[in-house]
Structures are given as structure tokens and as C-alpha cells.
Amino acid sequence: MAGAGCARIRFLPGPGVRPAPDPSASGSAYDRTVTITYRWRGDVDNVLLGALHADGFGHPPDGTDWRTQLERHSLGWVCAWENGSLVGFVNVAWDGGAHAFLLDTVVARHCRSRGVGAQLVAVAAEQARAAACEWLHVDFEDDLRPFYLDACGFKETSAGLIAL
Template structure:
């Protein structure tokens, strides 16, 4: 089946909470995603197959030159098909269209090949404080 991608796509909290829990290995939460995204995000990309939400990425912006991707997730049964890279490509295009100059991402080391090779990110020096 064809994957359908949509910038600022419609979704229901139940589906996104289930996808997020599956992708990040935590119990299903009751996050009010719509309110969170409307408050903090430049936008987001949803991916569907056969009417089911199978992918998501959030794009947060500082309101200026910087955008950040968060919560990139693809359903386990749909991985290794280029869906994650498709989500990130649309996110990058929309951030560019919003006049952002930089798209940032941080990730766990095992995701390095995905972000550097499949998505085209480059290594940078960065810092982090665990709070």
C-alpha cells in the first residue's frame, strides 16, 4: 500500500500515544498531543498506511533560524522501508519553507546511520545538561 504523508496532518491522541509508546518502549500515555503541538511546534508530519497512523515527527522552532525535530517514530512493522527518512525530508522542507536556516536533531548512538546516512544530517559539536 502507498504511504500518505501530511504536514500538520490530523491524528487522534489515542493513535499517537500508542505509536509513541511502541516506538520508544514505554507504557501508553494519555498525552494531549494536539494541545502540546499547537503550543510548541512549527508543525509535524504524520504518515498513514491503510488509514492507520504509522509514522510521526514533530518540528519545534525557536521562532527564528532554528528548528528541531523531536519524537521521530515509525511503527515497528513498517521500519526499514524509508518511512522515517520520508518524514524527516518533509519536516526539513517545511522548516526551510518557514525560513528556518538550521534543522537540529539529537539522538541515541544506534540511530547515527539513520540520521547521518538516510536523512543527510552532519555531525556537529553540541552540549547537553541532563536535568
């Protein structure tokens, strides 16, 4: 059924970066008329990313200077684009060494359940690995457990948290 599966993927890497795997190669159904383009460390538009983040996390746009924040604190980020519209994003923070961390994973409502989020994470993992990171961490709410553990392949671990 058109639109029900993963979209066709086009990955535009930086210099020396291999393309991310195409989920259609595994035999999953996808709409061949839709192309989602994934960009590692691509241009960030504060207004577009702010609107996507606000919609995905249920808050009004807050004027965050995403570009500055990402450039200062991130290993990289992945943006998903469909027909010129920003439809997905994930930030990859890191400790400068072996550990990378996923933050702010978000997919536009009309693109959910199409494999966009899983592909954002796959590109993020590939790029963190290319940067010599050994571990990719993520924290998530219980309702996202199937996404991160099943769709993305994370393993459950014990962790601690202090509210500040």
C-alpha cells in the same frame, strides 16, 4: 522484492506547499502496492499517536495531550498514514526564527526499514525551509547515527547537554 523498499509516496500538503520528492524517482526499489501518505500539520488523534509513541519508545501509553502540545509548541509535525493507520510521526519544534528541531521521530515496527522515517524527515526539512528556518537540529542515540547521518543527510556537530 515487495515490501523491502520504500513505499510509494503521496504527500498531502497545506495551501501553497510543494509535494515532497518521491524516492522511487531515484531508482530505489519499492512496493508499488503500498501507499504511505505524509501529512504536514494534519489532524492528530491523541490515542493513535500515544500508541505509536509508546510502541516506538517502549513505554506504556501515558495519556499525553499531543494535539495541545503540538499546537502550542511546534512549527509543525508530519504524520505518515498507511491504509488509515498511523505508521510514522515526527514533531518539528522551533525557536520562532532560524532554528527548527526534530523531536519524537517514530515509525511503527512493521514499517521500519522501508524509508518511512527518512521521508518523514525529508518532509519536515522541506516545511522548515519553507518557514524560513535556516537550520534543522536533531539529537539521537548512537544506534540511530546511520539513520540520521546517512539516510537523512544530517552532518555531525558538537553539542552540549545538561540533565535536568
